[in-house]
Amino acid sequence: MRVDGREIPVTGSLLQPRTRRTSDIIRVVLAAMGVGVVVAGSLITRPEWLALERSVSNIVGILSPEQSTLVYLVYGMLILALPFAILIELVLRRQWKLLAGYAAAGLLAVLALSITGTGISTPKWHLPVPDRFDTFLSQFLDDPRWIAMLAAMLTVSSPWLPVRPRRWMWFLLLMFAPIHLVVSSVVPARAMLGLVVGWLVGAVIVWLVGTPALEVPLEAAVRVLARRGYAVRAFRVDRPAGRGPLLLATEVDGPETELVVEMYGKNQRSFGAIRQVWRWITFRSSETAPLHGSMHRAVEHRALLGIAIGELGMADSYQVAVAGLDRGWMLYAHTVPRGTPIRKLSAQVLPGVWRSLLRMHENQISHGDLQPDLVRVSQGDTLFGGFSAAEFGASEAQRQTDIAQLLVSTTSLFGKHEAVSTAIEVLGEDTVVTAARRLTKSAMPTGIRKSVPEWTKVMATAREEVRHQTGHDRIQSEQLTRFTRNQIIQLVLLVGLVYVAYPFFSQVPTFFSQLRTLNWWWALFGLAISGLTYVGAAAALWACADGLIKVRYLVVEQLANTFVATTTPAGVGGLALSVRFLQQAGMSTMRATAAVALQQSMQVITHLTLLVIFSVIAGTSTNLAHIVPDATVLYLAAGVGVGLVGAFMFVPKLRRWVNHSVRPQLKEVVGELINLGRDPRRFAVIVGGCGAITLGQALALWASVEAFGGGTDFVAVTIVTMIGGTLASAAPTPGGVGAVEAALIGGLAAFGVPAEIAVPAVLLYRVLTCWIPVALGWPVMRWMSEKQMI
Template sequence: MRVDGRDIPVTGSLLQPLIRRTTDIVRVVLAALWLTVVIAASVITRPEWLALERSVSDIVGFLTPDQSNLVYLIYGVAILILPFAILIELVIGRQWKLLAGYAAAGLLAVLLLSITGTGLSAPKWHLQVPERLDTFLSQFLDDPRWIAMLAAVLTVSSPWLPTRPRRWLWFLLLAFAPIHLVVSTVVPARAMFGLAVGWLVGAIIVWVVGTPALEVPLDAAVRVLARRGHTVNALTVVRPTGPGSLTLAATVDGPERELTVELYGKNQRSSGALRTLWRLLTFRRGETAALHGSMHRAVEHRALMTIAADDLGLAAQTAATVAALDRGWFLYAHSAPRGTPLAEHPDSVLPAVWTALDLLHSGQISHGDLRPAEIRIENGDTLFAGFASAEFGPSDTQIQSDIAQLLVTTTAVFGKETAVRAAIDALGEQAILLASRRLTKTAMPSGIRKSVADWGSVVSRAREEIRKQTGQDKIEADQITRFSRNQLIQLVLLIGLVYVAYPFISAVPTFFTQLKTANWWWALLGLGVSALTYIGAAAALWACASGLVSFTNLVIMQIANTFAATTTPARVGGLALSVRFLQKAGLGAVRATAAVALQQAVQIITHLSLLLLFSIVAGTSADLSHFVPDAMVIYLAVGLTVGIIGTFMFVPKLRTWLNTSLRPQLQEVLSELAQLARDPKRFTIIIAGCAAITLGQAGALWASIEAFGGGTNFVTVTIVTMIGGTLASAAPTPGGVGAVEAALIGGLAAFGVPATIAVPSVLLYRVLTCWLPVFCGWFTMRWMTARDMI
């Protein structure tokens, strides 16, 4: 490179890669919105749109017919040669790789607008020259495929075209609408649709492929450094340009013998704006650094923080210059980092490292990105590099974040015991305990995650070692996001509740009309009987847990369990909530899971035994065809089951999971069942509790039927409840909504209960056993969460 008569050798590639800018994403969104507006204006509000066009045309339509034809002719010729002009520009600029994107954009736009209900429709362009040239040109101007092709190729080519030709070409294409208003009083809707489709196609291709960054103004950077007293003799590319900066090592004559030159282009931080917006939406205010209005301000802030740290004697580098360059580039030059990385030193330097961090915080500076490479040792002194995420006047949150980052870094380099012991000796247990709450995957910045190998396990080891050395039973993680995991789970459950409640809400008017004829004493009896199911479930789980938990709290948990089970498919939420409650009550994870699994196993055995018993007692020839699935469904279920079993048997990872995770649980359940056989009292409590669940549900349905006039006996209702509930439990809907109602109504019909009684009875039963408990369960679950019971 020759600058001001001097030859400066440049080693390394300055080739700009294709990157995805924020503007590329915004362009796709805007193109999709514009296409939506065009479709809405053409289909929904076309009459009003035509009236508006005529009103505008009355104002601008001042040309005579001959003048209109002349304008149309000139514009038609220009728009006809537009794609060839773009092609020539690309050839002159030697953009050979772009020709594939150019062709793909044009062909794709034409193909999309050629699709009809009967297949592909070829363009109907009569290339033989007619008597009037303007008529010939109108074949292209009014064809949406031509306009779409022009918009697509121009969108794809724009980033590579010079500024002035690009602006003129876009002006020529967008002049399509006003030209038609002046000449023909209306803008063809199909042509506007083609323009929108072409823009969207081109925007998507640019977004997928990427756009080039700007040409590097290296000569301007050399001149700026020379004015600051640093004469550049040679440049070496250290890190090619990309999402970060273009970094070069410069050999100079001046106060420093070597400088690190960082160049930032307009497009170097392609997703910076979206990433910042995401952090603002998801992280709490104290977790998000102050926004910078531009990259100029961001780099300037970094340089100023380096100067402030250098005044404290803690900066590993000295800021040389900060300057804006041509074509939107920005320069930041600083001295090469002094000292050697932390990983090259023994653990004896740890006290000095923690002392240096404490001095940095005392100087009202937080670093924000304490990667191993950013911590350097020179003659026993600790220095810090980077400062891209540093803040002046840090909050307590930012100081604790620095401590947590340094804990992770030193743990990765020196091991957990040495790192944690040095931190506690330097800052004390209380400061380390507060910072350890931020030892979570979410709290770690991206720099730590990229630079520390297996950083997730390092974070876990550091937190566990702090707990061990401080004697704490548990370290609660600090919430750094606006929404905690529990809040997100509750939001999902609420959405599921709204989803499953919609079919019921739609039937509310008719149901309330039928309620006028109900006997409310029977309804109250059904509500009381359904309440017994919670006591039975609590008793069964209490006995399965060997009486190690509070029975009263178990009853309360069963109410919350109704909400969690109803709003999740297959009632998995209820099972997870039960396990969580037992863990919070002091049981280990394996023991809590085994207790819940034992209850479910006994529940299934009791359910099937009661079904067999009541079927024998019923002794009826009722039509049970409503309960028998179609043969194809049975074949599919059997085939799916065999396929799942075969997959788990032949896939090594799944087979390993069965042996390591599921097998211990099954062994625990089987051993518990064996112990139950030798403990009659506990066995009786579990059986009675599980039976109370099934019989209580049957009793609630029977009372609901009696509230509307009756028509069947308790034995029949019990069979319907057990068979219908079993079939509906396989339904994918949360709480079995829809499937439960259909199965119970069909079962009652099979036993001769009229639909006028069966339908309102089942709806009342669902209100008593599902919707009222779900409403109460939501508040109960929040109450238990606030008291750390789940």
Template sequence: MRVDGREVSVTGNLLQPLLRRTNDIVRFALAAAFLAVVITSSLITRNDWVALERSISDIVGVLTPTQSNLVYLLYGVAILALPFVILIGLIAAQQWKLLGAYGAAGLIAVLSLSITGNGIAAPRWHFDLDDRLRTVLSQFLDDPRWIAMLAAVLTVSGPWQPARWRRWWWTLLLAFVPIHLVVSAVVPARSLLGLAVGWFVGALTVLVVGTPALEVPLDGAVRALVRQRFPVTGLAVDRPAGPGPLVLTATAEGSDGAPPAQAIIEMYGPNQRSGGFFRQVWRWLRLRNSETSPLIASMRRAVEHRALMAIAVGDVGVANTSPIAVAALDRGWTLYARSPERGVTVDSSSGPDAVTLVWTSLGVLHSHQIAHGDLRTSEITLDDGTALFGGFGSAEFGASEVQLQADIAQLLVSTTATFGAEPAVRAAIGVFDKDTVLTASRRLTKSAVPARIRNSVTDAGAVITAARDEVMHETGADQIKAETITRFTRNQVIQMVLLVALVYVAYPFISTVPAFFAELRNANWWWALLGLTVSALTYVGAAMALWACAAGLVSFRNLVIMQVANTFAATTTPAGVGGLALSTRFLQKGGLGALRATAAVALQQTVQVITHVALLILFSVAAGTSADLSHFVPSATVLYLIGGAALGVVGTFMFVPRLRRWLGTAVRPRLTEVLSELAELAREPKRLALIVLGCAATTLGAALALWASVMAFGGGTTFITVTVVTMVGGTLASAAPTPGGVGAVEAALIGGLAAFGVPTAVAVPSVLLYRVLTCWLPVFVGWPVMRWLTRKDMI
């Protein structure tokens, strides 16, 4: 390569691989959105759109018929010739790989608009010039398939072509809208659809096949280095451009017999910063303000920041490189030239003093209020008894306390992986005091340690755990509370999902509120107050059962409060799984181990089922067989189908080895533990009595609340029959997939009361009042209670 009369040798492969740039992804997303908007608007406002076009055409269509024909002919010839011009240009440039994508995009675009209810309708384009030339051209100008083909091939060939050509071609294609208006013709709605489809197909093709990076302006890089008194004589490619920069080694002749000088050149393409910018935006949305640096959208500004930080770190004597040149080159490229790294990279063979040297250099940085932000061992070298740093892309001058703590946490991970936990933590405490290291170790979590640091070590999770444990050992801390760095925690996300689910499942109930309130005028409020009191006592029963299952190892008072929050979690999740998870979490926070807490909840549920079935049999016998239960009891056919499906599931688990192993390794131990707990309960009659009494109070309390609701509206049924309805209806509705059984519970209870002779005028408001007392009031109280328990670190 010859630059300004200077011969520069270039070795290595400059051919950059096809890659999927962020621009390609954004283009595809915009094309998909544009296609959706065109389809939606054409379906909704098609007639209004045509009327608007006609009115605009009447205003701007000032050309005479002769002038209109001339404009139409000239534009038609240009549109007809455009794809052939592009094709000839690709062949002349020998873009052979592009021809396949070019042809595929054009063919797919035409075919996608040729599909009809009767199959594929082939285009009927003809070039019979015996007819009027305007007629020949109009078949292309007004055919959406031609417009789609043009948009597709323009999108595919655009990344390979100069920007000026690309802009002129798109301007020519998009001109069909104003030209139609000027010549007093309405733009067919199908043409806009063709444009949207073609752009979408082209964007999808580019996303699949990838695009080339632009031509590398090596001549500009050489001139930028010459201006900095570095006369380049040779360039060697160390790493082709791809997800990262193009890295080259530049060589210059030494003066006065000195050996040749070398420089490392990093060249960033025009689209490489876009991906980094989107990552910055995501970090800004996900992390707190104190955890994120100012957004830098410009590659030039990012490179300048890195060079300035290299100068600042070099001034305090711990930088292993120094910047030579920063320059903006042609075609959007940015140059960063620096000296080669001094010293050898730190690794496990660097000697016992290396870890101390690394931490000492970090102390020097922090004493000047500089944070590095990327403390991988690959960015640290040792030279003449001093640890030096490189990188500086994430460094900050005038760093905040948060950024300094993040540095310590990062270096704890890197040095623990390289030298071991004990030497790393002791060296950190030797440079910084125990309190500083202990505070920074709160950031030893997956969310706080950047991905680039975790990816640089083997088994990052084990390394982080080892570092935390060693910090606790060295500082004498009992535990290290993880630092919250995100704007939203996992618990907040779960609570938000539960709240949305609550609104969703409550909507059908809200629609019945006006009629329900009209019926409340005739209700006996003393019975309603009794129902509310009994409903509150069910929480005491449930808490008593779970307290006995946990052997009294948790606070009974807090357990009763937790049952209110449990109503919210159980109602807003299908099958009440949220309530089970919340109970287990509460027991764990109360001091029980994970296995012991799970076993206690499983034991309580098992006794609850046994008690429920026993009470159901007892009250069914007491109620007699005169009632018609067919309204809410499945038919024999349905029961046979359920039984057959259950047998099929059991057979599948028995014959599939993986499922059989899962039963043996995951289910069987828990089942054995629950059975052993039941056997142990049999030898403790007082504890067993508490659990059974609590479970019975929960079941009978719900039945008594429904009976009080029926009596509030003047119902005449007995408590025994209402108990049967509550237990049978609740059991059937528990299989409903809706959170809290919303809809299924109401239907089952209303049908059950009707089967026992309760009029519909009484059954409907009674069930709604029952659900208000036992479900919706506790749910809306449970939300703030759940947040209170979260603040108190009880769940």
């Protein structure tokens, strides 16, 4: 690189990877969303849009036919000349490399809209066009391929065009919609499609090729440093621009021999804005700093905080220059950090580190990103670097977050005892305990997560050591975000509940119309039996957990489990809740998972065994052929099963997953089953509890049928209930809603129960066994969450 007659070597690649071009990626995403909106609008709401356009056109279409023709002709000539104007502008500015992208954008846009079901349809632009104004220009104005070509060419060329011509060209292109309304005509939907498709094609090409913003203005950086008294001799790229700034090690002649130059481009500004907005949305206002209006303000803030901390003698570098450069770039230059990182030192430096942090806090400054590499020691003095997240006039919350971050960093380097004891000695026990509440994922910035190995484990270790050294029973985590994870999960569960309950709501009028014939004593009997199934489930889980948990708490957990299982597909939420409950009760994760897996395995075995037994009993007195699937269905199911087995045997990834994830758990469950055979009492409790669930549900359905007049025996109802339960576990809908009702009604009808009895009986059964427990399960789950039971 030659600057002002001097040759300055540049070592390393300045090119930013495509995955880090935030501005270009956002442009592609917005263009794709635009295509989706136009397509959806054309397919779904096009008639309403046509009516609206006609009414608007009648209001604004004040031109006479002759004036409309003149306006249309003038605009058509401008649209026809627009691609040539763009080409001339590029040639005059000598953007020779851009011509290939310009041509490719136009051709791809035209090709994209020329593909039809019968092949490629070529444009048919010809002179005699009697349909509209009898002009040649109207063909181009309404042709989506021409509009797409213009939009694609203009999107590709815009970054290299001057601001004023670029704005006028986009204004001219986008005026085709108002022009149509002024001349009292409807905007062609295909023209709107051409506009967004062309924008998408151009955005993709710009993302692949790049923009002028990617060209690093090193010449301007050299001149800025020269004005500050530093003559640049060479640049070395230490880190390309990406998620962070372009980092350059710079050899200079001046008061220093080497500087660190950080250069921020538009993509860094976009990422910073997105990150700030996301934190503002998700975190409480007391936890977030004010938003920076521009990249210039963000870099300037960092430099000013570096100066403030430097005045205290605790900055590892001092600022040389902050300046805005060409093409939207920003320069931040500072001296090479001095001192030795604490990761290379012994634990003897810890008292000085904590005292320096306390001094910085006393001067109302917080750091915000205390990762190990940003804390150094020079001649006994502790120095800090970074300052991107530092704040002047820091709140108490921000100071506590600093302490939590430094606890994690020092624990990872020097061990939990040294880090925590030194912090307590310098800061005091109360301060450390309060800050330990912020030993959470939300309080740890990205820098600490990357620089501290196994940071989650280190964080948990530091919290436990603080609890141990201070004698506290438990340290409650501080809520930094606006919504906790539990609150988000509960919101999702409520939305899922509304979704799964909607089909039931549509049948409520029919159900209530049948209530006049209901025998309420049978309904109360069914409700009591439904309640006993939760006692059976609690007893089975109690035995699977070796009796370590009190049965009454397990009954309460099973009630909350119903709400979670109903609002998640295949009941996976219920399994997770049971594991979490056992963990909170003191069981290890592996033991809790094994207990729940054992209960589910015994539930399946008991369910299938009872199904076989009752099928044999029913087969002696009832014809089951009408509920057995057709032979073709059975063969198809068997073929699918064999195919799945073959896939898991021959696909390496699936085979490894089975060997490393499924097989150990299966082996553990089989071992538990073998141990059950050696403990008859425990085995009887588990089998009895699992059997109570299946038979209790069957008895509840039978009571519901009897409540509306009856029509079949208990054995037939049991078979129908077990088949419905099987479908509930296989159905993709939460709680098996829809599939269970259909299976139960169809099963009862197959055994001769009239529809006027089967339909309300099944709905009553679902109210007793599903919706009433779900309504009770929500407040129960909230109560258990408040009591730290889940």
